[in-house]
Amino acid sequence: MAQDGQSTELTASGDHDEVETLSPGTAVVSSDAVRDPGLPPHRLRVTDTDPKKAKRAERVVYTLFYLSLAGSLFAVAAYMAFPIIPEDLLSVRLNNMFIGVGITLALLGIGIGAVHWGKALMHDHEAIDLRHPVRGTDETRARAVEIIQEANEESGFGRRSLIRNTLIGALVAFPLPAVVLFRGLAPEGEDPVELLENTAWEAGTRLARDPDGTPIRASDVTIGSVFHVIPEGLAEMEHMLEEKAKAIVLLMRLKPEDLNEEESKKDWSYNGIVAYSKVCTHVGCPVALYEQQTHHLLCPCHQSQFDVANHAAVIFGPAARPLPQLPIAVDDEGYLVAQSDFKEPVGPSFWERH
Structure with missing residues (x-):
């Protein structure tokens, strides 16, 4: 001590x-401080030392990509060859089974092929990639371009044409089954474009609250209020859910002087009450958020905004056109009614394209 x-x-x-x-x-x-042992010696793979093994691995990869391509096309063919027949449970099973087999082959072919390509043929040396929080110098950026070119050489993407071409073919074909399956959303024998151009609204159909179906009087709609609306009697319609998806409407009341209406559409509203489709014209999400002071409607999916005071014109976001307006009037009992169906297709812009 x-x-x-x-x-x-x-x-x-x-x-x-x-x-x-x-x-x-x-x-x-x-x-003593623990010393960094460093990286272990690099061990060459059999494909690095034996060209025949490398060629075999390459054949396996592009064969798997060919298998993926075949699976996608098989799923499309199965959709047509094994249609679902109403009340026939066997047709449902066959349709699901064969389409599922095709999609499974498409997924597994791309996935396993890409993994085998990376493990057997791509460059596998350890490397350190220094990252900087700020923009690199011109020399660094030029070096980045060189690294991308080196990656192309090391992966063989540019050199191994069969792998590259079969991968591109598999990726192009992969979405086809989904595209074809969308056709099944329309009832058999009906034109899907025509179905989407028409809704359950007709002249004289009362506007009713969603979901209970209670008709709405004009006197019920106060300035600044919003109603979620469906056609009266919707619950008794065939394909009720499909019809509701097209016919849902937002009803709002503004001061009449706040509305900037086109001359040809001035009779589409009633004393400041206007009705617009609730289906966003971008990808069909429900437009349900109303800002009372600015008279703006907001789609919560992708933030498209519509100006209710100006025929629901698009003022922000990816939507391509205004929300369709439902022409309305008041019947002898004071209930709000539709003058007709929408004058243009509801929903995403691509539905109206033939």
């Missing part, structure tokens, strides 16, 4: 301990 004012020195035995003499009364025993 050392007295105050004197330095203290501790001695330790062993190869890895050392003594540090610091300020009086303080001593620290430390060990």
Whole structure:
């Protein structure tokens, strides 16, 4: 034990301990720092040393991509060859089974082929990629271009044409089953474009609250209020859910002087009450958020905004056209009714394209 004012020195035995003499009364025993062992020696794969093995691996990869391409086309063919017949459970099973087999082959072919390509043929040396929080210098950016070119050489993407071409073919064919399956959303024997151009609204159909179906009087709609609306009697219609998806409407009341109406559409509203399709013209999400002070409608999916005071014109976001307006009037009992169906197709813009 050392007295105050004197330095203290501790001695330790062993190869890895050392003594540090610091300020009086303080001593620290430390060990040698652990050395970085570095990377183990790189082990070459069989495909790196044997060209025949590399060629075989290449054949496996593009064969798997061919299998994926065949699976996508098989799924499309199965959709046509094994249609679903109403009340025939066997047709449902066959349709699902064969389409599922095709899509499974398409997925597995791309997935396993890409993994085998990476493990057997692509460059596999360890590397350190230094990242910087700021924009690199021109030299660094030029080097990045070189690295991309080196990656192309190391992966063989540009050199192994069969792998590249079969991968591109598999990726192009892969979405086809989904595209073909969308056709099944329309009832058998009916034109899907025509179905989407017409809704359940007709002249004289009362506007009713969603979901209970209670008819709405004009006097019920106060300035600044919003009603979610469906056609009266919708619950008794065939394909009720499909009809509702097309016919849903938002009903709002503004001060009549706040409406900037076109001359040809002035009789589409009633005393400041206007009705617009609730289906966004971008991809069909429900437009359900109303900002009372600005008279803006907001689609929560992709933030398209529509100006209710100006025929629901698009003022922000990806929507391509205004929300279709439902012409309305009031019947002898004071209930709000539709003058007709919408004058243009509802929903995403692509529905109206023949």
